[in-house]
Amino acid sequence: MCFYLIVKQSLQRAPLPGRLTRPYRINMDLYLRGALAVLYVTLTCNGFIIDSRFPVIKDGKTMGSFFGFSVALHKQTKGSNKYLLLAGAPKEKALALWNVNETGAIYSCPVTTELNDCARMDLVSSSKYWHFVTVTVTTVSSPYERVYRLNG
Incomplete structure (x- = not known):
């Protein structure tokens, strides 16, 4: 969560002229939320594997x-x-x-x-x-x- 807050704050700073316009910041925010959701799901979900020992x-x-x-x-x-x-x-x-x-x-x-x-x-x-x-x-x-x- 700390990483998300740091990146979000850096995106909210004033953009350089001609770069990082507002729609781009919104898209980056959505991409970041999606990436964090995928990361959360992959770290918390469990699956099954073939047991090779027994x-x-x-x-x-x-x-x-x-x-x-x-x-x-x-x-x-x-x-x-x-x-x-x-x-x-x-x-x-x-x-x-x-x-x-x-x-x-x-x-x-x-x-x-x-x-x-x-x-x-x-x-x-x-x-x-x-x-x-x-x-x-x-x-x-x-x-x-x-x-x-x-x-x-």
Whole structure:
């Protein structure tokens, strides 16, 4: 804040003839406020990074299944309260009951340090398309909603 006050006071002094006219001083004041706002946000906001010291590594069951092509973190609230990694494997082989070769699969993995503790989730499908190329987790915001009705 001290730096801002010093710069603002120096801009308010009488300008040299032909230089630093009033619109320029206003623009400089806005730029300075914007720069300070960006600096404040970058110093006070926190993000997440990939933990390289304690990674969670999971291994797929089948080679070539593209296990981990899409990954999402899910919090299970029914039953036991725990976090799960949902990993998609779009080229996973079909179960023996189906008449197709590659249906894709989705795996539920607990957040542990074990490599092979993922379990295939039972989802029914009979198409030949890559399923689970992307994993989407849906969240719900506030309980309020607005309903707009057209024509009545």
